[in-house]
Amino acid sequence: MQSPVFRARGISKVYRVGDVLVTALSRVDLDLHAGELLVLLGPSGSGKSTLLNILGGLDLPSEGNVRFLDHDLSSADDPALTRFRREHVGFVFQFYNLIPSLTARENVALVTEIASRPMPPEEALDRVGLGDRLDHFPSQMSGGEQQRVAIARAVAKRPDVLLCDEPTGALDCETGKRVLEVLARANQDLGTTTAIITHNAAIAAMADRVVRMRSGAIVEEVRNSVRVPASSLEW
């Protein structure tokens, strides 16, 4: 396997709320390799989102080192992190975060207008099976369709890495599988390194590698010998 795209070493994150210190991550080491699909599992509060946010340059570790290729993210200032996110990272969150007053096409265009080598919004929406919904507003689409618009928006800038925090958390099983198929296809066709956080252990079967977290630490890492297609996942 090639050298890692992300290399996190000794990552700790401590939040202070008033007088209370909360340790969200404790000395975590993690590599993400080019093109791989990683699933991150763990109970609520185990530090999954904190870890993903640090990899994505949304947050900084309290201790430790995070590198993306030859960028040191752990010592980057705000403008450098903003640039890193804009140029390299696509995010997909549980609650879509679409702009209600913009159509599907306009929601995607908002991102492609500031990207350096984007695909046309129409192509991105076609890729997620919404080529016939370009002019629909979020309120005119189902939850699964809105999430696919959010994925189109994330992949349209051709990010190096796609970071997904519970992308199926608000969806029923069949709709969730459709969304996961779209993510797996972006990973395979575009070679986008992908990390997916989920509570649903069944989703682990579609990954190249599965990382389990508990209490701010990685407690297990498993490499799957085969990837199960998202449509065949059972839950």
Ligand SMILES: Nc1ncnc2c1ncn2[C@@H]1O[C@H](COP(=O)(O)OP(=O)(O)OP(=O)(O)O)[C@@H](O)[C@H]1O
């Ligand atoms: N901004 C913050 N301020 C204070 N504590 C925080 C903050 N963000 C997270 N935490 C705490 O850090 C710990 C890890 O949170 P995190 O959101 O990473 O967990 P998670 O594994 O994503 O959980 P969930 O599955 O519920 O989303 C939790 O104890 C949480 O309360």
Ligand SMILES: [Mg+2]
């Ligand atoms: Mg979370």
